[in-house]
Amino acid sequence: MSDPAIITLISLGVTFLFMLGVPVFLVIGYWVLGMSFLLEMPLDNIGAALADVFTDGFALLAMPLFILTGDLINRSGIARRLSDFAYSCLGWIRGGLAMASLGACGLFAAISGSNSATTATIGSMLHPEMVKGGYDERFSAATAAAGGTVGIIIPPSIIFIVYGFLLNLPISDLFVAGIIPGTMMVGGMMVACFLVCWKNGWGYLIALSPLRVIKTAVGAWLGFFAIGLVLWGIYTGKFSPTEAAGVTVGFCVIVGFLCLPLHRLIVGKDDRDKDVAEKSISQMLVVRGFGPLELPSITMRSAQITGILAPLIAVSVVMQQILSVLGAQEVIGGFVTSMGGYHAVLFTSMAIVFVLGMVLESLPVTIILAPILAPVAHSVGVEPVQFAVVFLVGASIGFITPPYGLNLYVASGVTGVPYFRLLRYSLVYLIALIAVWIIVALVPVLSTALLPQR
Structure with a gap:
């Protein structure tokens, strides 16, 4: 049998295994492995x-840190504040919660730089809320998956670093170039999301309240600060994108440790389910945080x-x-x-x-x-x-x-x-x-x- 025929058989064989559910x-x-035997490598x-x-691997140095950043932001409550801000801006539109999850993906991508971390964080956080809000569970999960695609387009981005390194292009230029297309991707998905939700009547509407928008923006200040820290450090050359991931991890750990006792002192109990409109300024400024004993489980995830x-x-x-x-x-x-x-x-x-x-x-x-x-x-x-x-x-x-x-x-x-x-x-x-x-x-x-x- 000729080599091309064997290559075809090997390729068809692994395709069949994929269809049977074998991991990618x-x-x-x-x-x-099959090709290595065939080519005598x-x-x-x-x-x-x-x-x-x-x-x-140049790019992989930052990957675990970006993923850890996503989990730290999620556990500390920063990601929830960002999603609350997005929902307050979009909740008055049919399918507003689903659209807010896409907006939250865009905000989260500006910190994590990772598609998988964005999908995992927003999906685990907002999928249950969307199902409770009357959305189809398949649509809710697909929304999180689609929103994660902007994780490597909205800067900072691991893959832009790899591309710039391979083609000798300024990485800062690539980051800037990704801002408008990344925003357009979020906007395009929001349009598709609205059309699907409007057709199916999914989602509960909330009134558009400027006060609520302002309060959620204030409550999300730590998330905005983290985004600004990453972008400022990279664009000014203070640290590399890999170092930016490390700095962001350190920032999230410090915020988590400091906010936990402050949250207990100011709020007195876990307020994850408390509506933002009912919170005082001091309550909005402090996220729930996490303790040192929680860090191993976050790192394991x-x-x-x-x-x-x-x-x-x-x-x-x-x-x-x-x-x-x-x-x-x-x-x-x-x-x-x-x-x-x-x-x-x-x-x-x-x-x-x-x-x-x-x-x-x-x-x-x-x-x-x-x-x-x-x-x-x-x-x-x-x-x-x-x-x-x-x-x-x-x-x-x-x-x-x-x-x-x-x-x-x-x-x-x-x-x-x-x-x-x-x-x-x-x-x-x-x-x-x-x-x-x-x-x-x-x-x-x-x-x-x-x-x-x-």
Whole structure:
């Protein structure tokens, strides 16, 4: 039997395993193992590559800290304050709570820089509230999964750092370029959310109260401060994005430890269920916090999420090495170059990113495709920073695109809704995100308008 036939059989075999419910990590791992035997590559190369990713992986240094930041913000009560602010602004609209969860994802993304942390935190916090509010549990879980896609677009973002490192682009420029497209992604998903909720009559409405908006904004001051701390530190060069994650973790730990006794002194009891309109100024300024004894359990939860993501990323990097040996990079580069014109190259690149994003996480997609597609796009006149944004918005859409859809797995894990039951409503958000993606590709100024003039 010829090698191409064996490669096809191996690929079909692991696809069948995925359909049977085998974890994605094992599916990709079996493919890597089978291809290693076929290509007569030493098996110790797999172990060495996995070790290199965990010990020398530039992007992965920040990932556990960003995920831990998300759990600390959630446990301390800061995330709840941010979601209360979003709900006070949007609760008067049909589907306001679901739209508020998308807005909370955008705010949370500006602190965590992680799609999975955003999905896990907002999903675990607001999914039960949405179900109580009359929303379909599948739609509620799909909303959290879709909202998490902005985690790698709204700065700070791990994947922007990786892209800038690979293509030698200023990371600060990439962060700035992601602000408008990231905001548009949230807006597009809100429109889709409103239409679905309006059609089904989901959600209870609250009156729009300027006083409530002001109170929730004051109550969320620690969250806004954390966002400002991260962005200020990165944009002024005070610390790197990885250091920013560490600083934010330290800030959240200090806030958690200090606020716990203050909360007990001022409030006297847990006020998680107390309406913001009934709180005094002193009660709003202090979140519930957490104690030192809670820190191990918070860290363990973060470690569990990291334990899901890191092996997937690592084995995907090994997969990239095998694809390189097979000559996939040369084939892709030659195919895109043959398209010729500006829009043909741009949309062909987008199609390739979309297809590969269906089966791989954004980091290996970036590692595999960015060095191939970016030079080709630049050669036909696509501005490098704009292409970076277009590329990574497409990679983020892969988080809710079957069969991989990492955010769908995370949302399923934190909400208890089976993966395949999320797909119906994730399709609505997928259409909205693709529409925004096309607009961002066709209008370069959306990515470059905020860039500093040089």
